[in-house]
Amino acid sequence: MRLLVTRPQPAAEATARRLEALGHQPLLLPLARAEHLPGVARQALEKPHAAVALTSAEAVRVLADLGTDLEPHKTEACFCVGEATTRAARALGFTSLHTGEGTGKSLAELIAATLAASQAPLLYLAGSPRSDGLEATLRQLHIDHVTVECYRMQPIAHPPDILARLTSAGRPDAVLLYSHDTARRFAALLVGAGLKTAAFSPRYLCLSAAVAGALPDGAAVEVAAKPDEESLFSLL
Structure with a gap:
């Protein structure tokens, strides 16, 4: 199938390789690019914290930019949303990993059930823009936390005829959409x-109902059973 991938770079390239291995023809249309802020992450990690929370593999890529400065923190408790983020953190060398089911709310509930009492706050290394599921639930559960934005998704401008170019050899059989902001x-x-x-x-294959909600009414939307790429691919 011809599949339009709208993920930001460099994640779009990784998705394209996976799709090619499955016999599909990916078409890349990244709508944002990640701007990493490793200095901000470094300063945040230097301050006392009880554990680290990550809700995307992009945050892990920021941590990879720290090189040897990250070494002292790899044994700290690290709470991740979804298996993809956990795999990325494990590959980077984190050893005390806890995986939420795939939403910020479920991760906050896992943190509440797992994290030992501490005078130091939880450190949430986040991106912008982002959903507020983790932070809202942490507040509801009275878990002390500090949110630090360590990357920003910067929009990529495309020429007005970009969609016409993409369909010149035939329209995509499906569009893969990973975030509300990208879908918008x-x-x-x-x-x-x-x-x-x-x-x-x-077909418009969406990682979650929130992503689907950014599309115009009438779009032929299909929503993954879980907010991860494996579930999204299962729709194919």
Whole structure:
């Protein structure tokens, strides 16, 4: 199948390789690029904290930028949303990993059930923009935490005819959408090109209901059973 991948770089390249291995033809349309702030992450890790929380593999990539400065922290408790983030943290060398089921809310509940009492706060290394599921639930559960934005997703501007170019050899069989912000930007491209969702592709595969909610009414949306790439691919 011809599949349009809208993930930011460099994650889009990794997804494309996986799709090619499955026999699909990926078309890349990254709508954002990650701006890493390793200095901010370094300063945050130097301050007392009870554990680290990560909700994306992009935050792990920021930590990888720290090199040897990260070594003293690899044995700290690290709470991750989903298996993909956990795998990335494990590959980087973290040894005390705890995996939430795939949402910020479930991760906060795991932290509440697992993290020992401490005078130091939980350190959440986050990106911008982001959903507030983890932070909102941490507040509800009265878990002391500090949120530090260690990366920002910067929009990528595309020419007005980018969608027409992508469909010149045939429209995509499906569009893969991973975040609410990406879906919103993609919807804006459709509007700018004067295209209806059905005219561009017959299927829109979304990582979550929140992602699907950013698409125009009438889009042929399918939502992954769990907010991870394996579940998204299972829709194929």
